[in-house]
Amino acid sequence: MSETDPFGAVREVTVDGESHKMADLTVLEEQGLCDLDSMPVSIRVLLEAVLRNVDGERITEADVRNAASWEPEVPDVEVPFNPSRVVLQDLTGVPAVVDLAAMRSAAERAGEDPTIVEPEIPADLVIDHSVHVDYFGSDDAYDKNVEMEYERNAERYKAIKWAQQAFDDFEVVPPGTGIVHQVNLEHLGRVVHSREIDGEQWLLPDTLVGTDSHTPMINGIGSSAGASAVSKQRPLCLASRLR
Incomplete structure (x- = not known):
């Protein structure tokens, strides 16, 4: 013990x-x-x-x-909860990136190694709330809309690209991949994680804090606020698209 x-x-x-x-x-x-x-x-x-x-x-x-000691009646105690992952959509995720960057700058000004600032819980950022439909009814409409998306938001996406490269536990799903609910359900969700924690390999249930109102829809397939079949698939990388 x-x-x-x-x-x-x-x-x-x-x-x-x-x-x-x-x-x-x-x-x-x-x-x-x-x-x-x-x-x-x-x-x-x-x-x-x-x-x-x-x-x-x-x-x-x-x-x-x-x-x-849980009972159906709400007890007069607080219970700490550490989810296994966090999923962000772009409207909430970008401010989080700005906060992380500011904390790294503050650490550096204080004479500390800025890389000590890391997300405590692995996070995925899904960019899905800024897509506009400028082209439709043609075979290349999707490609043109995505290209316009990168042109309109180049500065913002450069910051997100920096964050993906700077932080070990921060991944990005680029524009044009799908809405956060679909991406979470089909690509990010797990039933069980196999994860290294403090140098040891652990098995743990998939638990999720999502910052989008519909994220908990993933509950229906088996975990606390999120899970799907065990999958090794990871999000696509922004680095290949942002210039």
């Missing part, structure tokens, strides 16, 4: 010959802290995230107990 695993719930599992860690909720049930069969799937997913992220400071043993 330790501050980061106060319930002895971290397990080693082997998938396709590779070792992974995971947070095992059945340990909490065995200790009488919860009844998993009567607990909604969304609450189980939340409980897993709290259990996996215990560090003794921001997330404590008490937080796990609070999440495990």
Whole structure:
């Protein structure tokens, strides 16, 4: 037992010959802290995230107990939640890029390495809210509309391209790929992530904070605010298009 695993719930599992860690909720049930069969799937997913992220400071043993004691009536406690990813559309994502850039500038002015500023949670930015239809009814209408999109927003897209290259956990889906809901559902969603965290490989459910009103539609295929079939497909890269 330790501050980061106060319930002895971290397990080693082997998938396709590779070792992974995971947070095992059945340990909490065995200790009488919860009844998993009567607990909604969304609450189980939340409980897993709290259990996996215990560090003794921001997330404590008490937080796990609070999440495990869920009842239908809203309890008078706060439960911390760290999603596995964030999806942004361009209207909300660009201001976030500006904030990250400003924080890197501040770090550099303070004599610190600016690369210490990174998104704490992996984020995908889908550019879909600025496309105009200037051409239609022809075979090359799509290509012409996308080209106009890059011309109109060249300065903004250069900033986004810089962010994609500067930050390790920031990916961009370029204009013309699709609306954020469709892209999230078909390309970004996962059922389970296999992710390296602090030098160790973990398995964790796909949980999502989305900044677009329709993003939670992905709930219907199996996770807390987002998931789809396990996929290795990643977003297209802006770097190949922006000049």
